[in-house]
Amino acid sequence: MYTALRITVTGRIQGVGFRPFVYSLAKKHELNGTVQNIVGSVRIVVEGEEENVERMVSELKTSQPSLAKIDEVCIKGVAPKGYEEFTILPSEKSGDTLPWISADAALCKDCLKELMASDNRRYHHPFINCTQCGPRYSIVKGLPYDRPKTTMNKFIMCPDCQKEYENPMDRRHHAQPICCPNCGPDVTLLDKNGVVLAENIEAISVIAQLIQKGNIVGIKGIGGYHLACDAFQEMVIEELRNRKRRPQRPLAIMVKSVETARKYCHISDHESTFLTGTESPIVILQRKIDCPLPINISPGLSTIGMMLPYTPVHHLMFEISNLECLVMTSANPSGLPMLFKEEDFHHLQELCDYVLVHNREIFMPIDDSVVQLDKESPFILRRARGFVPDPMKTTSNVDRIISLGGNQKNTFALGKHNHIMLSPHIGDLDNEEMIFSYEKQLLHFKEWLSVEEDYFAIDKHPLYATTAFAKKLNGQVIPIQHHHAHHVSCMEDNGLSETCLGIILDGTGYGEDGHIWGYEFLYGNAESFERLGHLKYTPLPGGERAVKEPWRNAVGMLLHYFPNEGKEWASRLFPEKLQDITVLEKMVKNQINTPWAGTCGRLFDSISAILGICLTSTYEGEAAIKLSDYLNRDEVEYSEKIYPFHIKEEGDNGLQLDFSPMIQQIIQDRFANQPIAAIIHAFHRTIVSSCVQMIQVLVEKRPDINRTVVLSGGSFQNLFLAIEVQRHLQQQGFNVYTHKNVPCHDGGISYGQIIIASHIIQNKRR
Structure with a gap:
């Protein structure tokens, strides 16, 4: 029996090779029709023999690409149109569905293999990527997620890359950051005066040598600059601390491989899974008693934050040198925003001896994520690269609400339809530079999601920067008690709505009696609370x-x-x-x-x-x-x-x-x-x-x-x-x-604020 379906898929299905995946399924099951990106969704029209259509739909739900995350699949029977083939249509620019963009993803195994293969045309190419890895969030200027709306737009694809990009059976089909040595960005090594010393693979080789000689270098990555040095040189680490004005706070290190990490820290199977996942976060690990890494990496602590290489440049640095462990910390003076723009070079001059830059623009900065594991349960300490910008579904009506978070470990949250978009970790809003960075990222999210807010949820603390910021905005301000927000944040994180008990153990929060x-x-619950x-x-x-x-x-x-x-x-x-x-x-x-x-x-x-x-x-x-x-x-x-x-x-x-x-x-x-x-x-x-x-x-x-x-x-x-x-x-x-998807600290209170504000608004409307 010949049949036809229209299938609408929502979720993280753009920028992850989803349309080529659908195309290959249609070819496999001998079906005709179309697949097209709409803002926030993919629309599939498929027709053919009923058994083949059923098999295709089943496989669609169970075997999607590794970076995809299906939120909902809506299927509707339609009249067959008599398509003669299956085609991928150009993206449609309009639509009000929630846009899902893939998070920046660590280099995949296939690309890593090509990176190290001397007979591959992308051998040692510092920007190798495909639909399953590479930059996403950090390079997106607007939606839909197509190359013209990313910072890769200025790089014109060569004929070979264009051919891959247009081939539905190629894993780089519609990989928006696609490039090769002939048409992609370049890596350049500069001294602190901005003088060019080397380019591309030579630059990477030289900077690895400079690190081994005891220099502190800046490295431009996916979401911003890192400061890097040899993790075994104690005096160099101390100098890095002096320059960064970070005397005691732990420094993260990047290690060559899981096997290398096991030499210095105890690693469970679950910790290993997180280390090697597409998110590639910093994982807090217990150091071994005989660990030779200097104590000043994490003074006074028995733990070390470790991550694996997640960009081609990282892999190449380890591959072509004897380096095993690098201190890899965000390149910013303590308490100031991440450095990620060309005009930030004067700050880097004060922090680094040399700087490895590239000319692929970072549009939105993003820090490394940090997780800690209890057996198999992850505790997200910093929700950033790899986890953002995945939206989270809710049963509350959060549309047109923005919550501004708190002053420490700030995040903000925006509501669109029945989803919450939580910003990446921004930091402490203790100075004008941090507040400016916060405001810029909030504006970007609003434009990106096409959110026209009616309400702003804020912390009740009268002296928070977010409180002052809210006074400048057009919208009704809803103050939320700090610990009530914590309580509801954990409830929402676990899908709870009924009134329940909460134990909130915190550092500081403005109380309703004026005390701390x-x-x-x-x-x-979200409607009210008793102390x-x-x-x-x-x-x-x-x-x-x-x-x-x-x-x-x-x-x-x-x-x-x-x-x-x-x-x-x-x-x-x-x-x-x-x-x-x-x-x-x-x-x-x-x-x-x-x-x-x-x-x-x-x-x-x-x-x-x-x-x-x-x-x-x-x-x-x-x-x-x-x-x-x-x-x-x-x-x-x-x-x-x-x-x-x-x-x-x-x-x-x-x-x-x-x-x-x-x-x-x-x-x-x-x-x-x-x-x-x-x-x-x-x-x-x-x-x-x-x-x-x-x-x-x-x-x-x-x-x-x-x-x-x-x-x-x-x-x-x-x-x-x-x-x-x-x-x-x-x-x-x-x-x-306990918390699962958002931090238990103040980085999670915007999540609770937006839910509480939603219920306050609904109660007023009744």
């Missing part, structure tokens, strides 16, 4: 300064909790700060520049300072990260000890968690010279116990409460907390969810 929240026990419990407030003398100098935070807690002994204990713990302690005492007593805070991040900071691990933080979370790292060390002997704490009724304000007994005991253990690692382990066990007991008490008080719990907030980047809180609550019969 961050150790919250909430009950609610059922929280950590007892303590003074934060100096406010933001106490965040950057954890010893001040610790002194504030001691002076508040222990009026009689607190100053003496603080003086013993921080003898070099005696004069400052007296000043802090007056600040606390007279409430001068001393906000009240009850946050998990500040509690961790205080314990880190009390134990002498980190008195001053040079990057966000440093004190807590270095404290928690003791749990990863092989020599640690763990005990079952849990420190005392109190759970108290606070009238209408719910339960209050008081850790003063724990802090007193930790100080006594410190003065008694108890092993630091044992104290830290007992501290972590106490945090877990407090969370579990608070939830148990809340459920006892409210037996009808939903026994589903979500875990969110930046402190749950601590895998011990995430794993153990989840495990203990599950043992008590609770359903517990």
Whole structure:
């Protein structure tokens, strides 16, 4: 029986070889018709014998290209038109479907093989790519995703590339960045004065030699510049830190292969899968005890962030040299936006000895993604290259809503139809340069998605840069409480909509009572929430300064909790700060520049300072990260000890968690010279116990409460907390969810903001 179907496929199906895939299926099953790109979808008309059509549809759903991600397949029977062949039609420029663009993808195995084959015409070509790999997001200027709307437009294809591009059976059919040595971009090696030293493969060979000689180089990649140096040269790494103004924060390294990585770090099968995947993120790995890599790659930590080569240039650098491991960190002074444009060269002159540039323009910068794995569950710490710009489907009406995120680890989110488009990691909005970069990327997303916003969701903090930015926009502003956004972000990440419990362990968030929240026990959903419990407030003398100098935070807690002994204990713990302690005492007593805070991040900071691990933080979370790292060390002997704490009724304000007994005991253990690692382990066990007991008490008080719990907030980047809180609550019969697709820290709050705003808008319309 002869039949015909019209099939509309939505999802990530443009720029991934989907039309050639459909073409090959049609030929395989002897079918005629057409396939065409529409903005955000692919439209297929196919006709032939019914059995063949059914087989083709089945294979379409189950065997798509590796970079494709089908969201929906709509099939409708139509009258046959009598097509005589199957053809690929030119893209249609109009349409209001959500556009899916493939993320930038690591070099595929087929292209890598050709890159290293001396008889291949793309041998050692630094820009080799196909429909399954290469730049996408970073080079797209507009939609639909066709070459004229990418930064490859200025490179005219040679006859050989044109032939491949037009051949439906070739894996480079409609690969928009297609090129070869005869028609593609060029790589150029410059000294810091901009003088050309070498080009293309010679440039790559020379820069590898320069790295081996101890130079710091800039390398232009897919989404921006990296700073690179030999990961075994400790003094060079220190110089890189000085130039970048990054004294302690861990540096990522790029290693030649998984086999190389295994020499230095423990790698599970799942970690290996992430390392070698098309996203090619930085994976946080546990270093081996005998790892010879310098400690100053990640000072004070037992972990190293590693990634594999993901561009042709990276592979060639390792192939033609003796290099095994490179420090590979974003080329920007600490706290400033990524460098990615030609006019950024003057910044590179201050950072690098030499620079490897290319003339393929980067239209949108994007950083490397970072993931950490617990057994088989990934925790996304930075959602960027490889993961962006995949939209996420939702049941909420988010159309025409933009959420602006927070000030730290910023992302924004745009709603179009029933999808949310989350921006890549942008960073901390602490200066004009970062705010300008943020505004530019938001404008690009709006134009790209054709979003005409009616509403802006923002954090309630009155001093956030996003709050000031929202005042300049045309649209209704909807303030969202910080921890409510965390709560709903995790709910949405797991497809939950019913009211549930939330444990939000965070560093800083503006509370509805004007204090700083961050150790919250909430009950609610996207429509509303109740604050059922929280950590007892303590003074934060100096406010933001106490965040950057954890010893001040610790002194504030001691002076508040222990009026009689607190100053003496603080003086013993921080003898070099005696004069400052007296000043802090007056600040606390007279409430001068001393906000009240009850946050998990500040509690961790205080314990880190009390134990002498980190008195001053040079990057966000440093004190807590270095404290928690003791749990990863092989020599640690763990005990079952849990420190005392109190759970108290606070009238209408719910339960209050008081850790003063724990802090007193930790100080006594410190003065008694108890092993630091044992104290830290007992501290972590106490945090877990407090969370579990608070939830148990809340459920006892409210037996009808939903026994589903979500875990969110930046402190749950601590895998011990995430794993153990989840495990203990599950043992008590609770359903517990952690983040899966978006970060648990502030990089995920725009995701929660847009959902909450959607429900606020819908409730007003009722």
